[in-house]
Amino acid sequence: MPLPIRIQTLPRHLAEWVETIAGYARREGLDFYETIFEMLDYDQMSQVAAYGGFPQRYPHWRFGMEYEQLRKSQTYGLSKIYEMVINNDPCYAYLLSDNSLTDQKLVMAHVYGHCDFFKNNIWFAHTNRRMIDQMANHATRVRRHVERFGYEVVERFIDTCLSLEELIDPYSLFMKREPSRQVIKESEQQNKPDNDAVRYPAKPYMERYINPPSPKKTIDPEAAARARGHRIIPLKPLRDLLLFLLHQAPLADWQADILSIIREEAYYFAPQGQTKIMNEGWASYWHSTLMTRYILRDDEVITYADHHSGTMASSPGRLNPYKIGIELLRDIEYRWNTGRHGKEFDECKDMAARRKWNAGRTVPERVVGMDSPGRQKIFEVRRVHNDITFIDEFLTPEFVDRFKLYHYRADPTTGKMVIVNRNFDQIKQGLLVMLANHCRPYIYVVDGNYANRGELYLAHKHNGFDIDIRYAVETLKNLYNIWSRPVHLQAHIDNDMILFSFDGNQSQQQRINEKELPKPAHRIG
Amino acid sequence: MALRIDKDHQRFRQIVKGRIRKDLRKFLSRGELLGKEGKRYVSIPVRGIEIPNFRYGDNKDTGVGQGDGKPGDQVGDGEGSGPGGEQEGRHVMEVDVSLEELADILGEELSLPRIQPKGKNRITAEKDRYSGIRQAGPESLRHFKRSFKRALRRQIITGLYNPEDPRIIIERRDKQYRSWKTVLSPQSNAVIVYMMDVSGSMGDEQKELVRLEAFWIDAWLRRNFRGIDSRYIVHDVRAAEVDRETFYHLREDGGTRISSAFRTAIELLDKHYHSDEWNIYLFHFSDGDNSSESDSRECCKMLREQLLAKINLFGYCQVASAYGSGNFINVVLEQLGKEANVITSRVNNKDDIYESIKTFFSKGI
Structure with a gap:
């Protein structure tokens, strides 16, 4: 019998530190939900990390795989998870039980940065703040399906859904969403009286016996879809394939339930992917500020500096989100404290002038710390930006120069990665492409009734990079399992427009031209 | 937990x-x-x-990095971590x-049956268990509870026990010590004797086949016996016992006299591995190109008279070679084909190893 995860309560001295550090964080203006710290050992930490930070998830082998890999790399000393924190109200954060006190304090300060970010960043505004409970509910629901339909059946269906889990539209959270399939069903059933059945007068408590509900009619999915007024051909290409499938695909109720679980969790995790640099940067900014300003004792400085620099280290060819995030925030703070912003500054192309900007003017009274214009600016930044807008708005040539960013590319003759240049525009462009859609291709639903045969037509929006053909074909096969009619994907491969199709037996690829594209697809690049 | x-x-x-x-x-x-x-x-x-999903292909080989270097310098160890590089362990x-x-x-x-260890006189291993009690022994093994009880009993009997002031003094005669008993537990041991022809006709390719085959033989036998000894014998016209490393890498020129290997094997077994105590597996790898037909017959005679009664299995694995007649397998089959514990197999290429392993062990002996 698995024991509940919460077995180690926080020792008294750490609990006191939690209070103290929370106090410092509040004094600096951080605003967070109540945060509960728990101690875990390595193994438990690996489990929690494999579960994406949660104490419980639905049963699936992928978590076991994550767990094995995490545990292995920890055993071999390749990586170490210092902390985990969940976006929830209250926030839950985990401390590794055999960390030193210095590390624990660093982690606490870091965690409060994350908690503040979760609560205040606009991209997290729509996440479920009771996700711990919700995840447990999901686990229960999936287990119930497993009991009814068998482990392997459910597992296979989850595999299929996970293959498509990234095909959602994170921006749709900020639009009015259509109610999910289940809600529609229930409300329909409640509101619609049985017209065709003969009814006898009855007291309410006898109603069920005198006028028994008629056996449920089998639902023809297309008719049901029409009745619900959903269009099987979207007016505009849609990104939320999962929602489209929930409405239009012939799914059994348990399948729809699982698909909606996968979709809900994907939306929950999406903002964390969208704000990786900012979130880690913000948390690092705060652990560094709180540690150096309030918390560190003399004998802890070396340990702290060692671990802080370890977290910030970047290896060649790899960008460390912690490093980029913290430095960009500090840069913003510095620029706003010294007046290096605004139209004039942005348009000034003379690097020397930019360097000496505002040199002659009087310095405002508070140029660092709380209430300084720079600090106010970064609080604003953490409220409204995500990684893309963050880089787009605040990356400057000076920053690129100071942190030695470069643009690299595979050398066509040797295949090795070589530095191309340190051109600001190309670097910025490269970063933005890297962050766009969490580095996944943009896939759109174009047509749910392609060629008037009920076939599903998807299109890839090409932004300079081709999709992987092998994976695309495998994914289409999974999509077929849900759609159960032939599925197609249109994608640019090596300057040709290719249509990948899978009809349940075999997959094929054919070159197509502009004229053959179904109506909305021509709008996708 | x-x-x-x-x-x-x-x-x-x-x-x-x-x-x-x-x-x-x-x-x-x-x-x-x-x-x-x-x-x-x-x-x-x-x-x-892994679970497939829509992702970018390999052509996404550009990105942004951080560090020193001038245009043209290689980034890291050639592994880019551009947009595509973040995906873990591709494929x-x-x-x-x-x-x-x-x-x-x-x-x-391979639906291999479990191997039944042969013979009743299996070797027994001795083990010490601390399950007994003695009157004498080192203080570190003193059994406090028993000693205390004895002291208490003695004091009550002799009337020295005072319930008001229950002080128990353990004397020398009260002391009890833990002691060990030697337990015999049956254990089945096995020895594998690998013999290989290293004459000129056995090339690297053949040795690779032997190496693979031996790996799987080893793995399976190790699963079935607790302690396994592996011994290696190489031969051309003469034979010698060598270590594992030499076994796989030694290369000699010249002819082949297989009987020399069997003679060495017999000596080895006589000296170290008594058949009452050991499950003995004998494997011979060769390209089957023996120097003379009469030597091949001599081998079969030695097997029949001196070896087969003692051993669990004699496996002969003939690897294909560009040279020679490869006739040895035929002689073995002709002379010893009816013996229950003689199994032969031919391995022409790596794909045959699957069947070969199956042939050797499907009898469960």
């Missing part, structure tokens, strides 16, 4: 094992595994365990599998 994730983990291991079983034929014929053989674990590349994942698990998979897939 049991964790909630253990179930998911077990399921994952189950999937991995299933995948390995499916690809076992491929693994059996691949040398890569051998190099990765750790002490107890083998790291196996498992394909197709193939390495999973650690213990040798026992691997042998189990082998056994299940």
Whole structure:
């Protein structure tokens, strides 16, 4: 019998530190939900990390795989998870039980940065703040399906859904969403009286016996879809394939339930992917500020500096989100404290002038710390930006120069990665492409009734990079399992427009031209 | 401590094992595994365990990095981590599998029966268990509770016990000590004697086949016996016992006299491995090109008269070679084909190893 995860309560001295550090964080203006710290050992930490930070998830082998890999790399000393924190109200954060006190304090300060970010960043505004409970509910629901339909059946269906889990539209959270399939069903059933059945007068408590509900009619999915007024051909290409499938695909109720679980969790995790640099940067900014300003004792400085620099280290060819995030925030703070912003500054192309900007003017009274214009600016930044807008708005040539960013590319003759240049525009462009859609291709639903045969037509929006053909074909096969009619994907491969199709037996690829594209697809690049 | 994730983990291991079983034929014929053989674990590349999704292809080989360097300098060790580089372990994942698990998979897939250790006079291992009590012994082994009880009993009997002031004094005669008993536990040991022809006609390719075959033989027998000794004999016209390293890498020129190897094997067994105590497995690898027909017959005679009664199995594995007649297998089959514990197999290429292992062990002897 698995024991509940919460077995180690926080020792008294750490609990006191939690209070103290929370106090410092509040004094600096951080605003967070109540945060509960728990101690875990390595193994438990690996489990929690494999579960994406949660104490419980639905049963699936992928978590076991994550767990094995995490545990292995920890055993071999390749990586170490210092902390985990969940976006929830209250926030839950985990401390590794055999960390030193210095590390624990660093982690606490870091965690409060994350908690503040979760609560205040606009991209997290729509996440479920009771996700711990919700995840447990999901686990229960999936287990119930497993009991009814068998482990392997459910597992296979989850595999299929996970293959498509990234095909959602994170921006749709900020639009009015259509109610999910289940809600529609229930409300329909409640509101619609049985017209065709003969009814006898009855007291309410006898109603069920005198006028028994008629056996449920089998639902023809297309008719049901029409009745619900959903269009099987979207007016505009849609990104939320999962929602489209929930409405239009012939799914059994348990399948729809699982698909909606996968979709809900994907939306929950999406903002964390969208704000990786900012979130880690913000948390690092705060652990560094709180540690150096309030918390560190003399004998802890070396340990702290060692671990802080370890977290910030970047290896060649790899960008460390912690490093980029913290430095960009500090840069913003510095620029706003010294007046290096605004139209004039942005348009000034003379690097020397930019360097000496505002040199002659009087310095405002508070140029660092709380209430300084720079600090106010970064609080604003953490409220409204995500990684893309963050880089787009605040990356400057000076920053690129100071942190030695470069643009690299595979050398066509040797295949090795070589530095191309340190051109600001190309670097910025490269970063933005890297962050766009969490580095996944943009896939759109174009047509749910392609060629008037009920076939599903998807299109890839090409932004300079081709999709992987092998994976695309495998994914289409999974999509077929849900759609159960032939599925197609249109994608640019090596300057040709290719249509990948899978009809349940075999997959094929054919070159197509502009004229053959179904109506909305021509709008996708 | 049991964790909630253990179930998911077990399921994952189950999937991995299933995948390995499916690809076992491929693994059996691949040398890569051998190099990765750790002490107890083998790291196996498992394909197709990840969930497919739409992603960018390999042409996404550009990105942004941080550090020193001028245009044209290579980034890191050539592994880009541009947009595409963040994906973990493309296509193939390495999973650690213990040798026992691997042998189990082998056994299940080839439907190999468990080996029945032969003979009743199995060797017994001695083990000490601290289950007894003695009057004398070192203080470190003193059994406090028993000593105390005896002292208490003695004091009550002699009337020295005062309930008001219950002080118990343990005297020398009260003291009890833990002591050990020697337990005999049966143990079945096995020895594998590998013999290989290293004459000029056995090239690197042939040796590689032998190496692979021997790896799997080893794995399966290790699963079935607790202690395994492996001995290696090489021969051309003369034979000598060598260590494992030499066995696989030695290369000699010249002729072949297989009987020399059997003679050395007989000596080795007589000296170290009494057949009452050991399960003996004899494997001989050769391209079958013996120097003379009469020597081949001599071999069969030695086998029949001096070896077969003592050993569990004589496996002869003939690897294909560009030279020679490869006639030895025919002589063995003709002379000893009816013997229950003589099994032969031909391995022409790596794909035959699967069947070969199956042939050797499907009798469960």
